[in-house]
Amino acid sequence: MHRLSLRRWALVPLLLLLGACPALAQPTALVGPTALNPADSTVIEDATVVLKDDRIAAVGPSSDVTVPDDATVHEMPNKYVMPGLIDGHVHFFQSGGLYTRPDVLDLRAKRPYAEELRRIKERLPDTFRRYLRSGVTSVVDVGGPMWNLDVRARADTTAMAPTVAVAGPLISSVERPSLDEGDPPILQITTPEAARKEVREQIIAGVDLVKIWYIVRQGETPADYRPVVEATIDEAHNAGIRVAVHATELETARAAVEAGAxxxxHSVFDKPVDDAFVRLLRENDVLYIPTLMVRERYRETFVQQLDLTTAEHRLGQKDVIASLFDLRTLPDPLVPPELRQRIQQAPETPSDTVAMRNLKRLHDAGIPIAAGTDAGNxxxxxxxxxFREFELMRTAGLAPQEILATATAGGARLLGRDDLGQLKPGM
Ligand SMILES: [Zn+2]
Incomplete structure (x- = not known):
């Protein structure tokens, strides 16, 4: 079958079903499922969805929708149909395993970084399939090496792959030499002129988004790097390309949005957001991606108290997950002593309560939210x-329908696609 149809409508049970269809030249009717359109909280029990030419031709209560005579009919009374999920924050250059960020935890003596990258590239088709099996039909790679563009090209030409949008290397205030194997994912850029040149090159190469890593080190203020941030955003906007910014402290995030982000x-996690910040986001129509789980997972891995979900054990890459527990068995000289001590002391891993409260506050204020995980870290x-991100969003106080809206219509907004993220005719 044509792969676009997978991307547009599929959930896991539906994927399996549609995967068995030879073609969609003739209409297909899904009869009897509960149809959800989280964007407007529509729930239709005993629905009929008619698919034709890779699009939704009709959706509504079975009593109102006429099934075309030539349609292939699938009775599915105990299933749900909803728009495919969108993970708005992933990184394909990272595996999710223990050896994937030598700048954070240097275990290159155990596994050279070039070897880690080789494995990641080799398993890309498998990684794509795991997204689809998880019901995730679109992802946004928010920054990586220039070979991110090859990842997108491969996804575009692979039947079992999500829709992929990409940013190029991060324009960064700090350097990360341990990640440089000739096509670095993070570029330290210190002048507005260099930033403009880099942005122009990335745009010519075909990135969907530009990404800034706005890291403020001790002794610095957000103002120090702001000229580079402003130049980057200005240059990208001149070409009609949007800019995504990593800015996790309130004042850095404020500076990023003032500069045009x-x-x-990510969430703001150092302080509660204030009224002026909420207003600023609203006035600038800023999209907010909370990524609540990623910091939790770093902490849990580093104290060896990982609590992965059933879905992760079932659908995640087994060897990647297994590597997360290597900290217990690696020879002593490889593991930094502070980390060894943390593992022995096994402190409770606190949850990001400030980030959760900020999410709730911004969501209640009507700021658009897109779900994202930072997968690969x-x-x-x-x-x-x-699914873990959803649990944390629920803990933050969002309702299930609202959470699903962030991972469908919210993600479509991030992708800049008005033909994705809703269960409606024409989608
Ligand atoms: Zn990220």
């Missing part, structure tokens, strides 16, 4: 991670 790719596996 379109997307904040240590402890956050590709594919099923969104």
């Amino acid at each position: 379109d997307v904040l790719v 240590i402890g956050t596996p590709h594919g099923p991670a969104l």
Whole structure:
């Protein structure tokens, strides 16, 4: 079958079903499921969905929708149909395993970074399939090496792959030499002129988004790097490309939005957001991606108290997940002593309560939210991670329908696609 049809409508049970269809030249009717459109909280029990030419031709109560005479009919009374999920924050250059960020935890003596990258590239088709099996039909790679563009090209030409949008290397205030194997994912750029040049090159190469890593080190203020941030955003906007910014402290995030950021790719987690910040996001129509789980998973891995979900055990890459527990068995000289001590002391891992409260506050204020996991980082596996993110969003106080809206219509907004994320005719 044509792969676009998979991307547009599929959930896991539906995927399996549609995967068995030879073609969609003739209409297909899904009869009897409960149809959900989280964007407007529509729930239709005993629905009929008619698919034709890779699009939804009709959706509604079975009593109102006429099934075309030539349609292939699938009776599915005990299933749900909803738009495919969208993970708005992933990184394909990272595996999710223990050896994937030598700048955070240097275990290159155990596994050279080039070897880690080789494995990641080799398993890309498998990684793509794990997203689909998890019901995730679109992902946004928010920054990585220039070979991110090859990842997108491979996804575009692979039948079993999600829709992929990509950013190129992060324009960063700090350097990460341990990640440089000739095509670095993070570029330290210190002048506005260099930033403009890099942005122009990335746009010519075909990135969907530009990403800034706005890291403020001790002794610095957000103002120090702001000229580079402003130049980057200005240059990208001149070409009609949006800019996503990693800015996790309130004052850095404020500076990023004042400088024109379109997307904040993480929560603000150091302080509660204030009224002026909420207003600023609203006035600038900023999209907010909370990524609540990624910091939790770093902490849990580093104290060896990982609590992966059933979905992650079932749908995640087994060897990647197994590597997360290697900290217990690696020879002593390889593991930094502070980490060894933390593992022995096994402190409770606190939850990001400030980030959760900020999410609730911004959501209640009507700020658009897109769900994202930061999958690929240590402890956050590709594919099923969104389900843990959903649990944390629920703990933050969002209702299930609202959470699903962030992972469907919210994600479509991030992708800039008005033909994705809703269960409606024409989608
Ligand atoms: Zn990220």
